[in-house]
Amino acid sequence: MxxxxxxxxxxxxxxxxxxxxxxxxxxxxxxxxxxxxxxxxxxxxxxxxxxxxxxxxxxxxxxxxxxxxxxxxxxxxxxxxxxxxxxxxxxxxxxxxxxxxxxxxxxxIERVEFPSGMNIDHPGSSATCLSCHQGRQSGGAVAAATGGIEDDTVDPGLGFINPHYAVAAATLFGSQVGGGYQYPGKSYMTRFQHVARFSTCTDCHDPHTLEVQTETCARCHGTESPRAIRTSEPDFDGDGDTATGIHTEIDGLKTMLLDAIEHYSIEVSGEQIAYVERYPYFMLAEGEEGAGSPYTAWTPRLLRASYNFAFVTGDPGAYAHNPHYALQLLYDSIVDLSAASGKQVEIGERPR
Structure with a gap:
């Protein structure tokens, strides 16, 4: 040795x-x-x-x-x-x-199993990365926890389900591994297929520093700023701006979803929720009795949307790993919450 x-x-x-x-x-x-x-x-x-x-x-x-x-x-x-x-x-x-x-x-390593129970076979050189960067929960776990409970009923038996951190692999493979909560009747992106030259983790990330090798982006996209890249024409967040990178579209929908979560918590759950970038992530907002303590007024509908918000937030590189999967999760969560709480939203086209 x-x-x-x-x-x-x-x-x-x-x-x-x-x-x-x-x-x-x-x-x-x-x-x-x-x-x-x-x-x-x-x-x-x-x-x-x-x-x-x-x-x-x-x-x-x-x-x-x-x-x-x-x-x-x-x-x-x-x-x-x-x-x-x-x-x-x-x-x-x-x-x-x-x-x-x-x-x-x-x-x-011939197979990597994800928290959903779904597998990626023959993962090749990305096996070590996929083993850990997959989170600890899945959309299936959220569905199981909320099953049999009325969508808008506060249930004391519910608690926030944390997808964990750095879920890049679960984002990358999308519905193929079921990392996000996928709404019934909706279709979701499978693995994001880049060009063959950039199909493994270390094609884009330096294997030792882990940094994105941005100079490789410029060869095709004309920019060394991955956040500026956009290959989809539709306006997803409804702001009318289609010149920004897809990262901005995702950020726009994240802002809209958090607003919808807060509005729903007031109008339906009866206790205002607040998101913080640390455990336990969702807490009672200031002004509520017990402010700063973990949020407990969960309904199935609120839990599903909050899980998706945390899932997309848990992968800062979602805009590159699988932008349409991230957008779909956010979009469907916004529409579902807003319809239930009576909130009017100006939103764009659902990603295909």
Whole structure:
């Protein structure tokens, strides 16, 4: 086994043990690659993503797969254990190290299962990325939680269902993996198909810094600003402006949906809701008794729309990963909530 240890100031960054010593000796990472990795979120040992369990004996198995390189290897059986579960105790403090991706076993991953229970077969070089960037919930879980309850009835048994963070893979594959809550009778985009040259995660993201390689966008789109890119002509958010990038359309619908959520909470649920960019995300608004505490006046209709808002918000790159899937989720949520609360909205064309 071979491990590369780099000292930066007073911090020891352990990149991980390579599974193949001969390969490691022939391909020892250069200092520049190490520096690139150290600049990424995958290497940030001080991030809450890796420090959350500080002081505890082990990271819970359901979390360890993505919040520790050691846990990832255990889950996929790279360490010789049974694949699909974590048998060992995964101590806090690890990061997504080199051996998480640079592992002979990574190429052998034949299937990645998503929270919906749907699978992506033969994921290829994107298998490691898809394993973690998929969230922890699905639209199916929302449907199950709200089934059998009247759409506009506040039910104390309901609570916010958090899709989790960085759900890029679930956005990318759209209805193929069912990450968002999809309204019955509506059609939803499957995987967003870019050109063949840009079909894997590392075709667009640097594999070590994780940054988007924006210079590649300019070759076809004439701009190095991905947010300025727009290949769809219709006006989706109804503001009459079709010259902006699709990112702006998504932002416009997100603003409209949050407004619809707040209006519905007042008119139907009876307690005003407020969104905050931290756990628990939806809280009682200022002026309400118990303001600042988790929101509890959930109806099935409000929960479905709020889940979709959080799902799209959970992927800041949705405009590039699968813009039409994001737009469809937002659009349908706005229409559904507004009709129930009597709110008049000026909205554009539904994405196809």
């Amino acid at each position: 071979f491990a590369l240890i780099l000292r930066t100031g007073t911090v020891l960054a352990i990149l991980g043990a390579f599974p193949n010593a001969a390969w490691a000796q022939q391909s020892e990472p250069t200092v520049s690659i190490v520096q690139q990795w150290l600049s990424s979120g995958h290497a940030d040992a001080q991030s809450p993503s890796f420090r959350h369990w500080e002081g505890e004996q082990a990271i819970p198995g359901t979390c360890a797969m993505c919040h520790s390189g050691e846990g990832f290897r255990d889950y996929h059986g790279f360490d010789g254990s049974v694949a699909g579960s974590i048998e060992g105790l995964i101590a806090p403090g690890g990061v997504v190290d080199c051996a998480t991706c640079h592992n002979d076993g990574a190429a052998a």
